[in-house]
Structures are given as structure tokens and as C-alpha cells.
Amino acid sequence: MPQNRLPRLLVAAALLACAGAIAAVDPYADRESAKPGSEEEQRVWSQSKEFAEAIRKSGIAYPDPPLTAYVQAVMDRLFPEFGGGIRVQVIQATQLNAFAIPDGNVYVNLGLMSRFQNEAQLATVLAHEGTHFTHRHGFRSQQSLKGNAAFASVTAMLGIPIFPQLIAVSSIFGFSRELETEADNVGYQRLLRAGYDVRESPRVFEHLAREVKAGDIKEPFFFASHPRLQERIDNMRKLSAKAAAGGDGGSRADYARVVAAARVENVEGQLAAGRAKSALIALEDPDFLSDLPPHSQYYVGEAYRLRGEDGDARKSEEAYLKAITASPGFAPSYRALGVHYLKKTQYGEAVRNLRRYLELAPDAQDRAYVQQYLTIAEKKQGGNP
Amino acid sequence: MKQALPLLLAVLLLAGCVPPPARVDSPHTEAQDKSYTIDLPVGWIRHIAQDGTLAASRDGFALQTIGIIHLGNDKAFPKSKKAASDTMLPSELAELQIAEMKLETEQMAALKVIENGPVLLGGKDGFRVRTSYLTQRGLEIHRVTYGAAAKSGYYRLEYISPKLHYFDVTYPDFQKSIDSFRIAGADKTAAK
Numbered sequence A: 001m002p003q004n005r006l007p008r009l010l011v012a013a014a015l016l017a018c019a020g021a022i023a024a025v026d027p028y029a030d031r032e033s034a035k036p037g038s039e040e041e042q043r044v045w046s047q048s049k050e051f052a053e054a055i056r057k058s059g060i061a062y063p064d065p066p067l068t069a070y071v072q073a074v075m076d077r078l079f080p081e082f083g084g085g086i087r088v089q090v091i092q093a094t095q096l097n098a099f100a101i102p103d104g105n106v107y108v109n110l111g112l113m114s115r116f117q118n119e120a121q122l123a124t125v126l127a128h129e130g131t132h133f134t135h136r137h138g139f140r141s142q143q144s145l146k147g148n149a150a151f152a153s154v155t156a157m158l159g160i161p162i163f164p165q166l167i168a169v170s171s172i173f174g175f176s177r178e179l180e181t182e183a184d185n186v187g188y189q190r191l192l193r194a195g196y197d198v199r200e201s202p203r204v205f206e207h208l209a210r211e212v213k214a215g216d217i218k219e220p221f222f223f224a225s226h227p228r229l230q231e232r233i234d235n236m237r238k239l240s241a242k243a244a245a246g247g248d249g250g251s252r253a254d255y256a257r258v259v260a261a262a263r264v265e266n267v268e269g270q271l272a273a274g275r276a277k278s279a280l281i282a283l284e285d286p287d288f289l290s291d292l293p294p295h296s297q298y299y300v301g302e303a304y305r306l307r308g309e310d311g312d313a314r315k316s317e318e319a320y321l322k323a324i325t326a327s328p329g330f331a332p333s334y335r336a337l338g339v340h341y342l343k344k345t346q347y348g349e350a351v352r353n354l355r356r357y358l359e360l361a362p363d364a365q366d367r368a369y370v371q372q373y374l375t376i377a378e379k380k381q382g383g384n385p
Numbered sequence B: 001m002k003q004a005l006p007l008l009l010a011v012l013l014l015a016g017c018v019p020p021p022a023r024v025d026s027p028h029t030e031a032q033d034k035s036y037t038i039d040l041p042v043g044w045i046r047h048i049a050q051d052g053t054l055a056a057s058r059d060g061f062a063l064q065t066i067g068i069i070h071l072g073n074d075k076a077f078p079k080s081k082k083a084a085s086d087t088m089l090p091s092e093l094a095e096l097q098i099a100e101m102k103l104e105t106e107q108m109a110a111l112k113v114i115e116n117g118p119v120l121l122g123g124k125d126g127f128r129v130r131t132s133y134l135t136q137r138g139l140e141i142h143r144v145t146y147g148a149a150a151k152s153g154y155y156r157l158e159y160i161s162p163k164l165h166y167f168d169v170t171y172p173d174f175q176k177s178i179d180s181f182r183i184a185g186a187d188k189t190a191a192k
Helices: A003-019 A039-057 A065-078 A110-115 A119-134 A137-145 A149-158 A164-169 A177-194 A200-215 A229-240 A252-272 A276-283 A286-290 A294-307 A312-326 A331-343 A347-360 A367-383 B006-015 B090-102 B166-180
Strands: A087-091 A098-100 A105-109 B028-030 B036-039 B045-048 B054-057 B065-071 B112-121 B124-134 B140-150 B153-162
Touching: A039 A105, A039 A137, A065 A087, A065 A119, A065 A177, A065 A252, A087 A110, A098 A119, A105 A110, A105 A119, A110 A200, A110 A252, A110 A276, A119 A137, A119 A177, A119 A200, A119 A252, A137 A177, A177 A229, A200 A229, A252 A276, A252 A294, A252 B090, A276 A286, A276 A294, A294 A312, A294 A331, A312 A331, A331 A347, A331 A367, A347 A367, A367 B090, A367 B112, B036 B065, B036 B166, B065 B166, B090 B112, B090 B124, B090 B140, B112 B140, B140 B166, B153 B166
Parallel strands: A087 A105
Antiparallel strands: A098 A105, B028 B036, B045 B054, B054 B065, B065 B153, B112 B124, B124 B140, B140 B153
């Protein structure tokens, strides 16, 4: 047996073992009943609280109270009898991910928030994650995962230096097939009762699965990390096949207004982390681009520049020029274009654009760089008028 | 607190600290591969990892760390799988370094860039970036990173310390080390 297959087989064996050993525990009925039922479950809740505290203290929560309130309102609409007992927080992370922890905290990454097309799609994921809490999936998994070292290693994969035992009881990497299916089915009923357009529920899976495939994304991901993705898509299609037209939350424009700032923040975060390919998947979608501010072509240009494949330099130049046309007062487009021309030894154009940048952004953090490049371009321009 | 020093300590742990930690008695230090020289603060404790990464601290690596890392240009940014080059503009190198830091952990994704500007480092055009982030216990860590690329590789010099008390106390020692840093064969040339 090739040695490199061994760890994968061990993990698979561990997962299979736990899937068969999930204990039956009654779901919570409402906020009043949502409490640990045993000392063991109390320990799991305590770990969850430590996790939530670490998230809070490490400053990775997305600081946008109106957005947080909006997401919380969607969750409360789905789970009215829990009356705010399932708390949602948006996390400053660009990966397409969401997860729940056993004490009722649910986290949605900014990357996922920004890629939903409407509120009904957001509600689909919140209903799924909320069900992981109400049906105590974390605790049920923990009972069968105790001592399973396989999950300790996933903290490294995710990059969250937190409690490995929490990973085992959260939905960061998905639960067993049985629990995921339960979360889909119960979540779907929640969507129906809350009056959402349930025809959007399979679309969110399909839309984002296509994105993952197109981008060859291998990072932790709400759907891709769950086994048998196609099976889940089929299940959601089956559930919604007979759904009547209508229902709430299907408006793309309404959702775009709510997440406008978050989408910009997410694109900037992707670019700052060098995730140009991921950023381009969204930015090459005309619908997505049309919901961004007028200078959005600047981000397109930056993404091409950072990707750096054949022909990308030309594409980035075109995008910067479009950004300047659409939003002449947006300074970064001039800096980007100026540096682009400097590297192409078109010094006259470099000087003109770098000067314009400094005029528009005299207090920019990168002023010293730009001043240095401007000096170089001016000297070179002098030599080659 | 170990999360405050994610990269340097990881490098040390993974690479293994072959020579035992030693007190710096004479400041002048030359890289194992002779690629650079630097003066380290006298009295600090110095570690040299198997791959040549050099780390020094006065009060303990959790309280302040100076790190000097020399990598091949093609291995300069392993997380993003990007390469450095001596033809890159300093801001491009800084951009890649910041992206690399942001990819270290989820916490680092919320890294804030406080200062970012060009410098002359060891005779090469380079950058200086000051960043901050919070540990999972809410402790604010500041990290100053200098970087420059030469034909001989990518050089990164860092100072990482909690902002509370320690950062300001030993930062001047780091700055003296930076001033003494020389890349072998690099001329003292400003921006072309």
C-alpha cells in the first residue's frame, strides 16, 4: 500500500466509525429548552464559549453592526421560537464557509456572504447551520468523536489556532452524511415556514459548487467539504421540485444593497491576501460586477495584475482605464496605472498618472513609494522625452 | 502567546534548533551561508535553525523576537506560492509579504497595516511594513518587517513583540541591527 494513502484511509475509517455511532438526543424545542442536558454536554458548551470568546478577542469578527443585525434578523425569522438564541456573526474571512458551534453561535464568512445572490440563499445556509444547533449535532458528534485525534490536524488546515476539540463539534468541516442530510431537510422546512422562496435553496448549492469547480478551490468550504455534494444538490432539488412559485427573499437587488460594502471589503481582502484567482471568479461575473461601485474595474485590474498570466497585463491596463472613466475621482486607479506604465517604460504616462494619484490622495499610506516611482519616471522621462 | 510569533517559532520548531541557544557576546554575526552580516544586540539569546534562520530575543521569544530569514527567490512566499525577484519594485515585494502574512492564519487575515514604505536594506532597495494583530486572548502584537530581494535571494528581517510595554523597550535594538545589516555583494544603491 502506498504510504501516502494511509493517513487518508485512517481519517476515512475514523469518520465511518463515528457516523455509525451518533447518539440519539432530542432536539431543542425553543430558547427555554436550549440548554445542556448533561455534564458532558455542559463541557461541550463551555468549550464553545471559549471558542466564541477567542473569536471575539482576536478581532476577526466583521465590524458592521447593521449587517450583523440584518443576518440576525434572517436567523430569527427562521427560528422564531428561539428568539435570538441562535446568534450569528460575520467573520472577516474570504473563504466560502459557514459553521455552527454547539452553544448556538453561528459564523458566516464574509466571502460566503458576499457571494450569495439573494436573501433566500443566505437563509438556506442559516437554516442549515441553525438546525445543526437545534438538533444538537455538535454534541451528538462529540459523543462519537471523543478522543479522535484525526480532527486535531484540521485546525492546521483551517489555520484557526483554536481548540481542536471544538473543531470536532462544530460544522467547520461538515458533520456525518446523516446529520448533514437532517440539517438540509429540517432547514428546508424552516425556509418554507418562514415564507422564503425555497426554489433558491438548490441554486445556492449549484451556484457556489460551480464557482468552486471553476476556481479549483481546495480550501475549506461549506459545501465542498461536505461529502457527496451532488447527492445533497439532488436532495435539495427533490425537496423544492414541487414548490410553488413565489416566496420572499428572491430579489438580487435588495440583497446587493445590504451587502454592498461587505462585497467591496471582501474583494479588497481577497486581493490583499493575493487570492486573485478567487477574486476573479466573482469579478468576471457581469451581474456581480454591476452590483459593485463604479470604480469596481479597478479591482478587476488589480486581480489580473496579481494573477499575472499571459495577457493579464493588457487586461489590467484596460480595466484601470475603464475605472478612471467610470470614477475619475478614485485615486488608486491612477497609482495602479502609473506603476503599470513605469514597468512598461512608458514614463510620460507613468508621470501623469502618479502625479494625479498624489494630487487626489496626498495623505496616502503608500505616498513614499509613489513619490520614489515618480522621481524615477521623471528622470527617465527626461532622458527619453 | 505563541500565536504572536506564528512564523518564526514554526520555522524554528520545524527546522529544529541544531546549535543550542547561545548568548550574544560579540555582536558581529555572519549567516551560515555567508550571504549576509548583521550585528545582534549583546546579551540577547540567539537561535540558529537548521535552515539557517536566525532568531534572537532578550526576554523570551514570546516577548520579543528578532528574526532574519534568507530564502531563495523562488521560495520567498510559500503560502501564496509566489516568487521574489531583484527586479521587483519595493511596493510589489511589500504587497507579496503582506499577503503572505495574511495567509498564515485566520487571525492574520484581519492583520492591519499601520505603516508601509520604501527603505534601503543591506544595500538593496526594499520595504518596511509595520502591522498589528490580536491574539485569541486579545493581546495586541506589533510586527515590523523589512524585506529586500537580491540575486542571492529574498531577505526578511522581523521584529515581533506585544505592543504593551515590550515593543518600545527593545525596538531600538532591532533598529541598530537593521542599520548594520549587509547583504554580501550588494552595492549601496538607491532606487534606480
